[in-house]
Amino acid sequence: MRDFNLDNAIKHLSDAVKIETVSNIDYEKVEWYKFDDFLAFLEKEYPNVHKVCKREIVNKYAPVYKWEGKNNNYKPVLFLGHYDVVPADRSSETLWKEDPFSGVIKDGCIWGRGTLDDKNQVIAIMEAAEYLISKGFVPERDIYFAFGFDEEVGGQRGAKKISDLFQERKLQFDFVIDEGGCVIKDVIDGLTCPLAVIGIAEKGSTNIKITAKGRSGHSSMPPKNTSSAILAKIISNTENNPMPAKLTLPVQVLFEKIAPYMGSKKIILKNIKTLFPLVNIIIAKSPTLNSLIRTTITFTKLSGGQALNVIPQEVSAYANMRILPGDTVDDAVEHIRKVNKGxxxxxxxxxKEEASPVSPIDSEAYRIITSIINNIFPEAIAVPYLMAGGTDSRKFYNVCNNIYRFSPVILTNEDKGSIHSVNEKITVENLKNMIEFFVELIEACNSK
Ligand SMILES: [Zn+2]
Structure with a gap:
């Protein structure tokens, strides 16, 4: 373990939580002065970084730091994080054991919104850099740190603008690391050791509106086919006929890697590539695993009708589609039409958001990341995985093929449930591991 100042880091994360940088899909409603406060906070608390790295602020609120390396022959690397957070809504505030923006340090934890998503990442990266600079470390290659301010609402003004700027400057990165996976226990039935999951791809998230029309009229004399009945049929046809199951690379490797630890299922998982057509129906019984092997179409909202005695002429259903790499949004729309023929x-x-590309697992960067994971979390198995949710990192495929999503924290199911919910907190142990991870990763970037 390095001799970085953990107490300082704890205090920094606690203070970062106190600055309520809540993003909002309606940008007009954001309290931007708090984002200014956060940037000023970074500047004040990380003097070495601000002295040694070149900082520019993209689109008013996204700080990008360039730590210049000694050797221009190596491609630069990029560390991402975001400092906006989701709100802690009033109705849930009573459920918080500590105020969500108090940054209270108690029982070995730092409490509050953003301690797991994603101020922990921002602070850990800054601590690592501050520490290494204090030790006189100079990287071999250029290292960039970039922090988004609207990840929670799509990242169009933060991450997207940063990636546009990098593209304009014709930058190509050797690898990008962002939030995403972590070390988790009890995710897969029968697996006793923890998994360190590294996101190498993301499903696309596309919303659609399906509208069915029928004859309107008085409810006392209903026609045969009301719009509601037609819509109900569409919903049930779509739900009963899911998109075909497919084995993508991240999921195949995930199954193969956990095979040795899976007892009686060992043989099947080891040979998943051959056996997939036979066993995908069994895999699909678990909603978690099902989401890894197909594009899902989930109805989330219904609307229609004005009065209790009037038949509506049209009614609508909204669905969220999560597109699997290899499928497209058009494939999913086509599928809905096919299963509702006539x-x-x-x-x-x-x-319209397609699935992301899949980052390779035979790159040097992937090898380095997994070896540092093995170092810090020796009990965990490092595996690639497919993320169902989105991160800022997907905006950077224009400047890098090797994008990996991993936060070096061990999370229980309860911790995972607290993200975007109540009682979000991080253990001091996790924060320490995070800083250690980024210190090692920055040092490892030094070699080719
Ligand atoms: Zn996040």
């Missing part, structure tokens, strides 16, 4: 309805795309 029914007249309209599908509108409310946004």
């Amino acid at each position: 029914i007249d309805f309209n599908i509108e795309l409310l946004n």
Whole structure:
């Protein structure tokens, strides 16, 4: 373990939580002065970084630091994080054991919104850099740190603008590391050791609106096919006929890697590539595993009807589609039409986000990341995985193919449940491991 100042780091994370940098899909409603406060806080608390690295602020609130290396022949690397947080809504505040923006340090934890998502990452990266600079370390290659301010609402003004700027400057990164995976226990039935999951791809998240039309009229004399009945049929057809199961690379490797630890399921998982057509129906019984092997279409919202005695002419259902790498949004729309042949309805795309590319697992960067994970978390197995949710990192495929999503923290199921919910907190032990991880990763970037 290095001799970085852990007490300082704890205090820094606690103070970072106190600055309520809550993002909002309606940018007008954001209290931007708090984001200014956060940038000023970084500047004040990390003097070495601000002395040695070049800082520029992209689109008013996204800080990008460039730590210049000695050797221009190596490609630069990029460390990402975001400092905006989701709100801690009033109705849930009573459920918090500590105020969500208090940054209370208690029972070996730092409490509050952002301690796991994602101020922990920002602070750990800054601590690592501050420490290494104090030791006189100079990297071989350029190292960039970039922190988004609107990740929680899509990252269009932060991460997207940063990646545009990098592209404009014709930068190509050797690798990008961002939040995403972590070390988790009890995720897969029968697996006793923890898994360190490294996100190498993300599903796309696309929302659609399906509208069915029928005859309106008085509810006392109903026609045969009301719009509601048509819509109900569409929903049930779609739910009963899911998109075909597919084995993508991240999931295949995940199964193969855990195979030796899976007792009686060992043989099947080891040969998953051959056996997948036979066993995918069993795998699909678990909602978690099912989401890893197919594009899912989930109905989330229904609307229609004005009065209790009037048949609505049209009714709508909204669905969130999570697109698997290898499928496209068009494939999913086509699928809905196919399983509802002969029914007249309209599908509108409310946004269009395809799955991300899949980052390679035979790169030097992936090897380095897994070896540091093995160092810090010797009891865990490092595996690639497919993320169902999105991060800022997907905006950077224009400047890098090797994008890896991993936060070096050990999370219980309860911890995972606290992200975007109540009682978010990080243990001091986790914060220490995070700093250690980034110190080692920065040092490892030095070799080719
Ligand atoms: Zn996040």
